[in-house]
Amino acid sequence: MKRLPPLPALHTFLITAQCCNFTRAAELLHLTQGAVSRQISGLESHLGYALFQRQARGLSLTPQGRELLPRIQQVFNLIDEAVEQVGAKQREALQLKAPTCVMRWLLPRLMQWQAERPDVPVELTTTVQYGVDFRREEFDAAVIYGTQPGTAQVAHHLFDEQLTPVCSQQLMDGPVPLTSTADLARHTLLHPTRDDEDWKTWLRAAGVTLDKLGSGHHFDTLDLALSVAAQGNGVALGDWALIGEDLATGRLVAPFDLKVPTGGAYFLVYPERPAPSPQLRELSDWLIAEAHSKTARA
Template identity: 70%
Template sequence: MKRLPPLPALHTFLITAQCCNFTRAAEQLHITQGAVSRQIAGLEDHLGYELFIRQARGLSLTAEGREWLPRVQQIFGLIDEAVEQIGEKRETLQLKAPTCVMRWLLPRLLQWQKERPDVPVELTTTVKHGVDFHREQFDAAVMYGPPPDSSLASRHLFDEQLTPVCSQPMLEGPMALQTPADLQQHLLLHPTRDERDWNAWLKAADIRLSNVGKGQHFETLDLAMSMASQGTGVAIGDWSLIGDDLSAGRLVMPFDLKVKTGLAYYLVFPEKPEPSPKLRELMGWLVEQAQSR
């Protein structure tokens, strides 16, 4: 069976196709224009053909794009219908989490829904790393950073541990990654707009490279990991978040060194009102999943 296109990329295609403009699509999706452009390009690479004709005054759909549009509209129409019809029947737990943890969290929430379909969870993602339970109507949230202050009840999930990752073929051939010094010969992929993650790992490895600032930057960890899995370069990632990719062989660790940054991921929730039994069960299950990595 052919690998299906990623759902977020299809959603980006739908919004872009409706307005035929990267800028307006970015405004509706609350991401940058560059992120929209990269997601569309990634989807086109996955499918093997172009969906849009890039023009000076905007975009227009190709023949393939016109065939895709009504099908994608139907897919998301069915999802919206399911959300409305099923959500009305059950009390849904509201969870907030930063986009950087989606690679770990989303597969586990999908597994939770299989095991406990009677306890649905609605997930809201954000690029920010905080929550205000007085103003935001969430039952719990995942936070990334230093330990939360005493105003929040919290449960530790896992620490951030940085390590380089790449595709298996990059460990083979004349330019094979064998020592950290070999990174000088490869494109370094950054999951953020700065180079702090790579610099932290290289400092711990006691190695200096001249190509750190010449690497490629991405908006999210997910994009950097996707490009690394395709053999574009070597990405720096959080080992705690990419365990599934390593287990599946989509990514490999060329070196054993994992560097703790002092930051971590936490489940946080208000102490009052008392968390419901279903929320306690969900949080306990997620903590068990984190500890069993």
């Protein structure tokens, strides 16, 4: 049986082929340029053919090098996937990241999931950030908000953002009820962002102009604005997909029928590689079904 080339030399070939420069490859591999050159020469000697053409301004792959490169890439991808899958099996819980604004929808469903599937626990990390970088963050999956998911990840659409004003029943029963959109001028507006854009979007769609739009209270998160609204201290904008529980319990009421889509949406995402574990796929399918269920969002 022919002896296989050493794995470190194949890895050095892979990195060198990606940048076609011994100096840059040495920096990436934390080796000296001479060590990289010797490993490539030793690999070429072992294989019996040249992998690179040495040129004055750098390197270029030979026909044999170009043919070998995608196969070596596939080998190392398989190794990465195997290591990740074995490591994932050793973790006791699925690691999930989500922005605080989606907690009203997500947290009750994760509690239901844990009650039904205690054998597949989930550890949730909340953040004010709307995205995730799986290259730097060790999460199995994430719920993100935006207009378009990033690359190198599998994305499942959960629901679109639709804004509508919400307040407490106490405010509705007070001396200045909200019987028309014009009544908003006599109430404190609670802003979930610093730029007033959410209210501007809704008021524009409603055909309403307010002279002192930014004179209300501003908050760093949607959750804070909704909490203050529930206490009867103003009118906030709620995302229709996220406030179902608040409306069902009477904690909040929606005085108007108009729901304005913003173009933003919520997605469940996980890395393309490695392939999701059976547990993650099951949780993903369950959350997607919940999001697409009208009764679950009402």
